[in-house]
Amino acid sequence: MTDTLETPVLEDGGAPEGGAAPKRLFIKTYGCQMNVYDSERMADVLRPLGYAPTDTPEGADFVILNTCHIREKAAEKVYSELGKLRQMKDEKAAAGQGGMTIAVAGCVAQAEGEEIMKRQPAVDLVVGPQAYHQLPELLTRTARARGERIGADFAPNEKFDALPATRGTEGVTAFLTVQEGCDKFCTFCVVPYTRGAEWSRPVAAVLDEARALADRGVREITLLGQNVNAYDGEGPDGKPFTLAKLAYALADIPGIERIRYTTSHPNDMSDDLIAAHGDLDALMPYLHLPVQSGSDRILRLMNRKHGRQKYFDLIDRIREARPDMALSGDFIVGFPGETDRDFEDTMDLVRRVNYASAFSFMYSPRPGTPAATMAVQVPDDVAKTRLHALQALLTEQQVAFNQSLAGRVLPVLFEKKGRHGAQAIGRSPYLQSVHVGDADHLIGRSVPIEIISGQQNSLTGRLIQTN
Ligand code: SAH
Ligand code: SF4
Numbered sequence: 041m042t043d044t045l046e047t048p049v050l051e052d053g054g055a056p057e058g059g060a061a062p063k064r065l066f067i068k069t070y071g072c073q074m075n076v077y078d079s080e081r082m083a084d085v086l087r088p089l090g091y092a093p094t095d096t097p098e099g100a101d102f103v104i105l106n107t108c109h110i111r112e113k114a115a116e117k118v119y120s121e122l123g124k125l126r127q128m129k130d131e132k133a134a135a136g137q138g139g140m141t142i143a144v145a146g147c148v149a150q151a152e153g154e155e156i157m158k159r160q161p162a163v164d165l166v167v168g169p170q171a172y173h174q175l176p177e178l179l180t181r182t183a184r185a186r187g188e189r190i191g192a193d194f195a196p197n198e199k200f201d202a203l204p205a206t207r208g209t210e211g212v213t214a215f216l217t218v219q220e221g222c223d224k225f226c227t228f229c230v231v232p233y234t235r236g237a238e239w240s241r242p243v244a245a246v247l248d249e250a251r252a253l254a255d256r257g258v259r260e261i262t263l264l265g266q267n268v269n270a271y272d273g274e275g276p277d278g279k280p281f282t283l284a285k286l287a288y289a290l291a292d293i294p295g296i297e298r299i300r301y302t303t304s305h306p307n308d309m310s311d312d313l314i315a316a317h318g319d320l321d322a323l324m325p326y327l328h329l330p331v332q333s334g335s336d337r338i339l340r341l342m343n344r345k346h347g348r349q350k351y352f353d354l355i356d357r358i359r360e361a362r363p364d365m366a367l368s369g370d371f372i373v374g375f376p377g378e379t380d381r382d383f384e385d386t387m388d389l390v391r392r393v394n395y396a397s398a399f400s401f402m403y404s405p406r407p408g409t410p411a412a413t414m415a416v417q418v419p420d421d422v423a424k425t426r427l428h429a430l431q432a433l434l435t436e437q438q439v440a441f442n443q444s445l446a447g448r449v450l451p452v453l454f455e456k457k458g459r460h461g462a463q464a465i466g467r468s469p470y471l472q473s474v475h476v477g478d479a480d481h482l483i484g485r486s487v488p489i490e491i492i493s494g495q496q497n498s499l500t501g502r503l504i505q506t507n
């Protein structure tokens with residue numbers, strides 16, 4: 041998960057009720073895929089009220105910033121964005137074009153709700169991640185008086201029960217949140233505080249949502265959770281399902297061809313999930329399995345509750361079950377107390393595992409987390425140098441992996457038109473984008489494609505000629 045997903049999430053709005061002119065809704069999404077899912081669901085909640093999505097905040101009637109608190113930069117972006125929105129709101133009012141309701145949602149809302157209201161008077165309401173189903177009611181109340189702040193307690197079951205059954209999803213791929221929250225308390229991380237305790241949705245609710253997505257043409261589902269492989273939702277017989285069991289049930293739904301899941305914790309990688317990777321065709325051979333550091337000492341300080349050897353053993357078992365598994369990870373450099381030696385252990389781990397892709401971050405001290413007050417903080421310039429070295433190695437591995445696929449035939453699920461002519465863009469089983477000419481008639485389908493070349497961030501392929 042990264043905070044690089046900053047493109048506005050555009051939803052296709054349904055027709056507003058009663059034929060009134062649609063109210064314009066702009067949602068900007070920061071942070072991880074869970075926020076992308078939540079933004080889509082907020083649009084679903086607001087659609088019956090006559091809100092239709094728009095792709096720019098100018099002139100919007102309702103603007104929602106769905107925020108991320110994971111690193112300082114992510115959180116600070118919200119305040120600069122709010123400054124711009126305040127100006128737009130004032131200009132809209134001055135031009136006699138009506139009001140602009142501004143809401144802050146997501147993890148910053150949960151963590152700093154009151155501060156947001158104090159720092160930026162243009163904000164009308166603040167809504168935490170477990171309260172999106174209350175948006176219609178909040179809007180009505182806000183129309184009377186500013187100053188709502190909702191979502192301090194965590195009750196994800198109420199949210200999911202209250203969200204509309206139909207989703208406005210367009211396209212071939214979709215996210216589906218099956219698990220929320222985190223009980224792990226890594227010493228650097230805010231998620232247990234912003235999202236609450238681990239909680240899994242019941243199997244029946246997940247399957248219903250997946251069936252509805254399949255009916256809309258979705259072929260690939262990515263199951264989401266902060267610790268998705270800790271999934272233990274209630275099954276039909278009242279007993280919990282593992283994520284593996286859930287994957288088998290999803291694979292039985294007509295139309296669902298591909299299943300992915302993210303993010304997983306090494307300690308929750310159960311035997312049945314590993315075995316499923318060798319057995320269930322629909323489960324894609326790509327696994328995001330963050331390790332954060334290759335140093336046992338740092339892993340202990342991070343409270344990750346496993347060492348490097350356990351991670352190596354796990355990777356071996358996964359590759360035994362699925363030899364072509366593409367691995368991805370997250371890394372933090374400059375964690376308090378990290379020495380050159382510790383960092384070298386991380387580089388060594390990366391060399392041994394050989395990642396297909398990975399995200400790496402400079403440690404960012406977060407308020408309220410134990411690591412933020414640890415005695416020895418690493419100077420920025422040292423952390424930066426380490427980050428560059430790590431990123432160079434990870435990029436090298438990613439390029440090598442992409443290039444290694446040249447000459448292979450891979451099933452590509454086409455998602456959208458490309459920029460050039462009849463080009464189409466799809467995804468390989470290993471999650472790379474694949475660009476193919478003369479393929480726009482294949483959008484929505486999975487087709488064997490010959491890979492011609494691999495670049496840093498994508499593959500180029502061609503249709504296989506059948507004579
Ligand atoms: N649940 C996932 C990660 C969620 S946060 C897991 O356990 O792996 C996504 C990533 O952000 C983390 O994997 C970590 O690499 C990074 N991250 C979290 N807190 C951070 C911090 N304080 N500074 C820098 N990076 C951080
Ligand atoms: Fe954060 Fe650790 Fe939980 Fe992941 S497992 S969300 S890094 S506390």
Ligand code: F3S
Pocket residue numbers: 041042070071072073074075107108109110146147230231234235
């Ligand atoms: Fe960010 Fe919250 Fe996701 S802090 S990474 S949006 S869970």
